[in-house]
Amino acid sequence: MKTNIGISEENRQAVADELTKLLADEYVLYTKTRNAHWNVEGADFYDKHKFFEGQYEQLSETIDRVAERIRSLGHYAPATLKDFLALTHLTEKNHNDNSPLGFIKELLEDHETLCIHLRENIVPFADKYKDLGTSDFITGLLEDHEKTAWFLRSHLK
Incomplete structure (x- = not known):
């Protein structure tokens, strides 16, 4: 059935394309945060x-919300590791x-x-x-990531 939500197909496609990159970024970040949770060592282990556990739980919810947003626009969300690695802005470090x-x-x-x-997409999506x-x-996602960045940055002072 055709999606008729007041946004042209061309615009919904452009937004969905950007959201698939975001979904990939969120998934890669989730995996990297899981890695930190599993493998962190030290006196304050x-x-x-627990700190990283709270972060990956939040990212898990975000991943679902981004995928559902893509679907609400009438498009399919990528769901393979191969797709995520091809779409992400993030890199994995050894x-x-x-x-x-x-x-x-x-x-x-x-x-x-x-x-x-x-931040780069807020105005284009609207205008x-x-x-x-x-x-x-x-x-809203920007605010979540800014807050998490603040929490992480606070450990470095």
């Missing part, structure tokens, strides 16, 4: 283990440092990267593609 600070620095960089990409709903949606 338990605190950081990790020899399982210290809390090593993980925190890498995850902070990733959250800040997502903040930049989200160029006439999709105020998705513009509002990613504004």
